[in-house]
Amino acid sequence: MRDHEAVERVLSRDRRPRAVLRGIRPSPEADVAVLVVHGGRSRSAEPMRPWRLAYLRMWWLARRLGRERGGTAVWLLRNRLRGWNEPERDPVVDARWALREIRRRLPRARIVLVGHSMGARACLLLADEPGVRDVCALSPWIEPSDPVEQLAGTEVLIVHGDHDGVTSPHASAEYARRADRAGHAARYRVVPGSGHAMLRRHREWTRLAREFVAEIRDSAGEHQSSGVKTHLGDQS
Numbered sequence: 590m591r592d593h594e595a596v597e598r599v600l601s602r603d604r605r606p607r608a609v610l611r612g613i614r615p616s617p618e619a620d621v622a623v624l625v626v627h628g629g630r631s632r633s634a635e636p637m638r639p640w641r642l643a644y645l646r647m648w649w650l651a652r653r654l655g656r657e658r659g660g661t662a663v664w665l666l667r668n669r670l671r672g673w674n675e676p677e678r679d680p681v682v683d684a685r686w687a688l689r690e691i692r693r694r695l696p697r698a699r700i701v702l703v704g705h706s707m708g709a710r711a712c713l714l715l716a717d718e719p720g721v722r723d724v725c726a727l728s729p730w731i732e733p734s735d736p737v738e739q740l741a742g743t744e745v746l747i748v749h750g751d752h753d754g755v756t757s758p759h760a761s762a763e764y765a766r767r768a769d770r771a772g773h774a775a776r777y778r779v780v781p782g783s784g785h786a787m788l789r790r791h792r793e794w795t796r797l798a799r800e801f802v803a804e805i806r807d808s809a810g811e812h813q814s815s816g817v818k819t820h821l822g823d824q825s
Contacts, residue, residue: 593728594727605634606669608683610690612662613648614655619662620809622691622698622720623802625651626666628706641671647705653795654703661806662698664691673707673730680711688718688806699723699809701802705757706785707729709747713764716743725801727794728753728785731760737768737775745775746811748794750783755758762804 613625624770629637637644640731645665647804655663666687670679684702691700700720709729710785716724717739726747747765749758761777768775780793 591756595726607628608669608686609639609667610687611665611667613651613665614661615632616660616662617693617694618660619695619698620660621701621802622662622664622695622810623651623654623701623703624664624666624687624691625654626680626687626702626704626708626712627668628704628708628728629668629671629673629680630707631673631675632669634674635671638667639667642670642786647708650703650705650798654799657799657803657806660809661802662691662695673710678711678714680707681714684708684711684715685718688715688720692720699805699807701725703727703798703802704729705787710735713745715737716740718744721730723805724799725798726738726761726777727787727798728756729754729761729764732765733760735764737771737773738765739772740773740775743773743806745773746774746778746779746797748778748797750780750785750789751786752789753785755785772796 625647628643651663651665667690668680668683678702699722701723703711703725705727707730712724714725723744728749749761751758765775765777780790783790
């Protein structure tokens with residue numbers, strides 16, 4: 590599947606919006622699969638168009654994640670709608686569908702979720718989905734009622750700019766502390782002088798996300814190599 594090819598979800602026979610899962614780097618033999626999820630608004634029934642900045646900034650990041658060498662596949666989700674839309678939580682619904690598609694194509698891959706803002710919230714809430722082992726939440730929208738129990742067994746990196754006026758870096762720090770107190774592996778990093786859009790100091794945002802994925806890829810590769818050596822040793 591090339592860069593411009595995508596899997597589309599038809600929700601009905603009418604002309605309602607569809608979620609689109611785009612293979613930035615499909616890599617059918619990948620050990621690690623990264624799902625990138627964009628942000629949006631708290632409420633909106635407007636279709637999510639591919640020229641929206643919330644989508645384009647994650648397309649840009651997904652492209653850079655796709656440059657990683659080794660067995661890493663990268664997929665970018667475009668939601669049906671721009672809004673979170675409580676209680677439907679439309680981005681969570683779309684991300685679950687995307688995860689099913691990725692598991693169907695790469696049933697043995699370790700899945701990494703990378704989300705921004707509203708998309709980061711969806712990723713954190715989906716940490717206990719089958720196959721998901723890691724979550725990178727960039728400038729996440731977090732509410733005090735958001736749970737941490739689903740983070741069990743998951744490596745979590747939360748990154749926030751200290752000049753963010755849209756979502757709260759304090760809420761992110763408190764969420765990471767709650768997760769840590771519950772015994773989960775959650776790290777919190779601050780990007781000084783940066784706001785919500787990740788434009789200022791964008792190289793730092795990219796570096797943190799790429800290093801997080803690279804660590805996971807290397808860990809998955811070492812685990813696979815160890816398994817091969819053990820198997821060969823058993824035969825001798």
